Amino acid sequence: xxxxxxxxxxxxSIVLAIVFGVVMQFLITGEIINFFYVNxxxxxGINIIxxxxxxxxxxxxxxxxxxxxxxxxxxxxxxxxxxxxxxLPFALGLLAGGVAAAIAGLIIGIPTLRLKGDYLAIAxxxxxxxxxxxxxxxxxxxxxxxxxxxxLTTWPWLFGSILLTLIVIRNFTNSTHxxxxxxxxxxxxxxxxMGINTTYYKVVAFAIGAFFAGVAGALYAHNFFIIQPTNxxxxxxxDILIFVVLGGLGSMSGAVLAAILLTIVSTFLQSFPELRxxxxxxxxxxxxxxxxxxxxxxxxLTSFFKFGKSAKGGVNS
Amino acid sequence: MEFLQQLVNGVSLGSIYAxxxxxxxxxxxxxxxxxxxxxxxxxxxxxxxxxxxxxxxxGFFPSLLISMAVCAILGVLIERIAYKPLRNATRIAAxxxxxxxxxxxxxxxxxxxxxxxxxxxxxxxxATSLDFLGVKVSSxxxxxxxxxxxxxxxxxxxxxxxxxxxxxxxVSYDMDAARLMGINVxxxxxxxxxxxxxxxxxxxxxxxxxxxxxxxxxxIIPGLKAFVAAVLGGIGIIPGAMVGGLLxxxxxxxxxAAGFSLWRDGVAFVVLxxxxxxxxxxxxxxxxxxxx
Numbered sequence: 001x002x003x004x005x006x007x008x009x010x011x012x013s014i015v016l017a018i019v020f021g022v023v024m025q026f027l028i029t030g031e032i033i034n035f036f037y038v039n040x041x042x043x044x045g046i047n048i049i050x051x052x053x054x055x056x057x058x059x060x061x062x063x064x065x066x067x068x069x070x071x072x073x074x075x076x077x078x079x080x081x082x083x084x085x086x087x088l089p090f091a092l093g094l095l096a097g098g099v100a101a102a103i104a105g106l107i108i109g110i111p112t113l114r115l116k117g118d119y120l121a122i123a124x125x126x127x128x129x130x131x132x133x134x135x136x137x138x139x140x141x142x143x144x145x146x147x148x149x150x151x152l153t154t155w156p157w158l159f160g161s162i163l164l165t166l167i168v169i170r171n172f173t174n175s176t177h178x179x180x181x182x183x184x185x186x187x188x189x190x191x192x193x194m195g196i197n198t199t200y201y202k203v204v205a206f207a208i209g210a211f212f213a214g215v216a217g218a219l220y221a222h223n224f225f226i227i228q229p230t231n232x233x234x235x236x237x238x239d240i241l242i243f244v245v246l247g248g249l250g251s252m253s254g255a256v257l258a259a260i261l262l263t264i265v266s267t268f269l270q271s272f273p274e275l276r277x278x279x280x281x282x283x284x285x286x287x288x289x290x291x292x293x294x295x296x297x298x299x300x301l302t303s304f305f306k307f308g309k310s311a312k313g314g315v316n317s
Numbered sequence: 318m319e320f321l322q323q324l325v326n327g328v329s330l331g332s333i334y335a336x337x338x339x340x341x342x343x344x345x346x347x348x349x350x351x352x353x354x355x356x357x358x359x360x361x362x363x364x365x366x367x368x369x370x371x372x373x374x375x376g377f378f379p380s381l382l383i384s385m386a387v388c389a390i391l392g393v394l395i396e397r398i399a400y401k402p403l404r405n406a407t408r409i410a411a412x413x414x415x416x417x418x419x420x421x422x423x424x425x426x427x428x429x430x431x432x433x434x435x436x437x438x439x440x441x442x443x444a445t446s447l448d449f450l451g452v453k454v455s456s457x458x459x460x461x462x463x464x465x466x467x468x469x470x471x472x473x474x475x476x477x478x479x480x481x482x483x484x485x486x487x488v489s490y491d492m493d494a495a496r497l498m499g500i501n502v503x504x505x506x507x508x509x510x511x512x513x514x515x516x517x518x519x520x521x522x523x524x525x526x527x528x529x530x531x532x533x534x535x536x537i538i539p540g541l542k543a544f545v546a547a548v549l550g551g552i553g554i555i556p557g558a559m560v561g562g563l564l565x566x567x568x569x570x571x572x573x574a575a576g577f578s579l580w581r582d583g584v585a586f587v588v589l590x591x592x593x594x595x596x597x598x599x600x601x602x603x604x605x606x607x608x609x
Contacts (some may be wrong), residue, residue: 238416285421
């Protein structure tokens with residue numbers, strides 16, 4: 001009974017989302033909303049994918065990774081090589097970006113996920129920097145001057161990727177595996193004692209998160225005309241981290257809301273870059289001092305519609 | 318000879334890393350917090366030194382002292398405002414606050430004075446160089462090395478011979494027991510931040526003298542590398558930070574000498590990841606089993 005009810009809500013929300021996507025498509029092709037807003041929309045979409053993918057690593061599995069821009073970079077460059085150098089179709093580039101980033105996630109995840117807390121954070125930060133420096137030194141992808149990419153990211157591709165990301169991450173969270181990941185977040189030693197293979201789940205969550213970051217990287221690369229290693233410094237990682245932290249560690253709708261909100265705010269503050277960073281950092285510090293659990297805590301948006309019942313999905317703490 | 322020359326360069330650079338790493342390691346030893354803002358205190362130190370040399374027209378040593386004093390105050394302020402309320406919060410919250418403070422200082426400085434770099438005056442000390450076994454040792458590297466060595470000896474003296482040093486060691490060993498013994502933990506932590514930040518300020522001035530170019534975002538990479546140095550030597554261990562800093566400086570110089578200067582920044586992080594995987598307690602640390 002309960003399964004049926006959630007399933008019903010699940011399908012109706014997908015139908016609603018598709019209707020929204022089709023309406024937006026008409027608005028874009030009919031040029032009812034102008035170029036500036038379309039661009040902002042693309043930005044928001046890419047950031048939603050990034051926020052949701054990092055949410056799986058930090059919010060659900062509790063692994064504090066601050067090198068997410070590294071996966072973004074791997075996805076961006078891998079897809080750009082596929083479409084620009086090998087001249088294969090964009091869909092393949094999208095997939096290749098995700099797969100390359102997932103492999104990078106496995107390579108960095110298997111050795112470093114034995115580390116905890118601060119040490120993992122620093123190791124992933126180091127990984128992100130290494131990726132940036134590697135791309136800086138490879139002449140094949142243009143070195144410091146970057147690589148030119150044609151604009152292939154369109155609304156259907158972007159919207160499809162967002163939908164896929166959110167569905168996969170939501171279903172993963174609600175599955176047995178997701179619950180295992182949540183138990184790792186809550187107490188790793190206890191989870192281990194209950195017979196959960198903590199390393200396995202940490203690596204799986206890391207790889208899935210990296211995969212979607214790579215897809216976002218592919219979309220990111222094909223939305224701009226040029227990609228450069230400087231775009232993927234650790235400021236970018238912090239940007240993504242801020243979405244997750246502000247939205248609430250452990251809440252996917254929180255991460256998505258924060259991504260939408262902050263992208264809009266930063267788009268309007270584009271002409272004052274310093275002020276934007278000052279506001280960002282102040283928000284971060286004040287948030288940690290006064291509301292460390294973020295906007296949503298670990299609750300999901302749907303929990304507001306179920307009065308008197310605890311939310312399904314994330315664990316209430 | 319080329320090898321020896323690079324070794325000398327590496328030691329000069331490494332002593333700057335060591336000075337910053339000392340602050341990281343002391344703060345981590347006591348409050349278990351990676352103080353990301355430490356690299357930015359270093360940057361502020363470089364700018365204070367620059368302004369006292371150019372605007373106040375002071376010599377090297379007075380500017381060094383001013384810069385150390387201002388940085389000490391800044392460090393204590395950061396601790397009191399941002400970190401103290403989070404003493405009992407989760408580690409992630411503290412780490413994110415540290416990142417936030419770091420960004421705030423960087424972009425605050427850019428907002429106040431702009432992002433353009435500044436050139437350090439090079440005529441502050443006579444630019445002579447000693448020839449030693451065919452290796453050129455410039456007076457600047459000697460000055461930097463001398464300053465760092467004196468400061469490190471001073472730090473050892475403070476930590477091992479004075480009352481506040483004893484309190485620091487006690488707090489880092491067991492904060493609650495130290496509190497029960499009547500040690501003022503808050504003052505001790507502030508003192509730690511003051512001393513660590515003063516060392517970062519000195520490193521900032523030394524960095525300015527050595528590289529002659531300073532800018533508001535310059536603290537990020539040396540800050541991260543100093544953290545790598547602290548981890549390399551075993552975080553929380555003061556001699557470890559010195560050795561780690563020197564070692565990292567030498568490794569970097571040798572990598573540049575081998576013709577891979579573009580990969581220099583990457584090598585530090587590779588060293589970090591290797592050390593974290595194979596010897597997470599660092600070169601000087603002992604492995605401690607985690608208690609449940």
